[in-house]
Amino acid sequence: MMKKMLRFTIAETSDLVFEGLAAVIGKIGAEYRISRVKEIHQLVNQVVAERPDVLVVNMAFIGMDSPSGLRTRLNRSELILVGLVTELRDMQHMQGFDETISLFDESRQIEEKISRLTPREAGAGDSEKSLSQREKEIVSYVVKGFTNTQIAEKLCLSKHTVITHRRNIATKLQVHSSAGLTIYAIMNKLVKLEEVKGKGGLSA
Amino acid sequence: MNTKMKYAENDKMSALVCQNYYMLFVLSRFGIPMGFGESSIGEVCRRNGIDTRTFLAVVNMNLNGETGSKEIEKVLIPEEIVRYLHNSHEYFLDYRLPSIRTRLLDAISDKDQHDVAVAVMRFYDDYVAEVKKHMQYEEQTVFPYIRALVQGKAGKDYHISIFRKQHNQIESQLTELRDILLKYYTGKTGHDFNAVLFDIFTCAEDLRQHNALEDVLLVPLIERLEK
The missing domain is CATH 1.10.10.10 (Winged helix-like DNA-binding domain superfamily/Winged helix DNA-binding domain)
Known part of the structure; x- marks a missing residue:
């Protein structure tokens, strides 16, 4: 089955967390491209310019903004929005994300979650x-x-x-x-x- | 195409183009002639009356998707960006899109496929009409507003946010035509067909970059000016 390349943008300030997540995504085996937003004020601009399929964003990173508010500002209804939880107390704010990944997930769990997100392109298999x-x-x-x-x-x-x-x-x-x-x-x-x-x- | 490098004033212009030949399109819209010898980007810009920082902002954004960081925004001159965008509009409407039309027509004028050719050309002409409308709105409404704003003469009834909200992806229909030709075209194809298809690929990408420049460089700049 042919899969389309997925473009990820990861909004994360910590180098360690970013590199770690990028490595886990890389292990999944399908075709991925990963870019990174390091500063909050570049988030919207970069998403507009790069048009990722999946935006992984640290809850701490977007601060007061809610996932739905973020989605509105990004003006991209088809964007898959994934919340990244690095602190347990953020767990309660995760509504509105398509999926959440926690710092405490095992890499197998993260792989599963990300693979599950791709069925949005499920038509790809039948498209031939x-x-x-x-x-x-x-x-x-x-x-x-x-x-x-x-x-x-x-x-x-x-x-x-x-x-x-x-x-x-x-x-x-x-x-x-x-x-x-x-x-x-x-x-x-x-x-x-x-x-x-x-x-x-x-x-x- | 993408060397992930940020270009600066002292880099050689020839190096920029050799490393990223798609920048030829940008140079042509800035009106920069060839023959720059060993001159730096800054020297070539000054010689041609172009604001170097605007040029670098456009180039780096095109290459890296690098966007409105505060430092870049501070040094940008709105009129210079508008001038470049205006040149780009002329370039697309008066040169690039008509040139593709002529060559597309040649490439698909297969006697057995007359109906297909008519349908393709209708699609293309409708698309160009849409692009024209899109760009005319910017020329007649957005750019005059920006010029007035810079001079402190802007009225209260227009804001750049109006533009931001309705600014649509200008290249998506061209991409659709490209994909239809690629996947479903059944007529005779040859060198001409593939060459014009290649042009459609690069033109669609060029239009996407053009649009991104407006969204990512121009809009934040004007929003800041409005405050």
Whole structure:
């Protein structure tokens, strides 16, 4: 199974803790890239610039900020936020993190926790598969400009099912816009050019 | 591409480019001509009327993702950053994106794949229109505001936080087109196709850096100025 490379940013002032955690992450074997934020005022900027998949942040590091407040400020809803607990008393503030790692965890536990975070990319394993017949039908309706409700009626499905199909299509193809789907559909002869919305020819 | 090194005024300009040839794009937007011989970064900047600290801030941010530390912010001149960003807008809209368009059109004009070519070009043209809108907003609203702010003449109805909140990832659609061509294109491909695909890769990365510069260097700088 092909796994996508995961980018970690670790916000931690202690060299020892940072190096230790980086070593444990490195042992997991999949592809990782780790960067570090040493100073609190660089946190937001660095996350914006580096776009990590996972941000590991020491509770003491963010101080008064709550995980949800931090998430809002970072403005990245898909970011996996991991709290790092170096003092036992911080345990009570861990709500709002996707996972917490403690200084007292064994490295095997940390490995498990981190591996468990990756299923967010779970689609990756199926992504090689081509679309099912039903999914192809839905793609062709989407690019012809039908709404989810209209597609549901045409195919006698619930709107909810159509939305689930669309999400699966986006995950399988890694194409998220309907303009992108249009190109895919034409390349794969699911629709003809005249059937899709849009204008503009091949003017140079 | 990434040597994790911070460049300083006394480093040779030629060394910077040889070690990081992607910096050619940055140089071109600063309007720095080649032929710098053994001159240092500082000398080349002064010769061309460019603020060295702005140049170094842009370069180091591009290379290291190095960002608005307080020391860097203190020495930056907002108008100089704006000047660079403005040049970058012209560069993307008047040169880079049109040049990719011409070559993309050439590369996919396969007679058997006419419909695909039309769909791809529509996507591309819509994308460029979006980029134009995005950059025009900055040119017409954000930059004039910054210039007024520096002169102490800014009105009360605009703040850089408005920009920060709505500033979207400008390169994501181009990345999507790149991936579609890469994974699903079924027409004939050859040297031209791969060359333009390569250009799309570098242009998307360049646009991402351009956006990051606005988010990471410009916004904090202006926020500080507003206080």
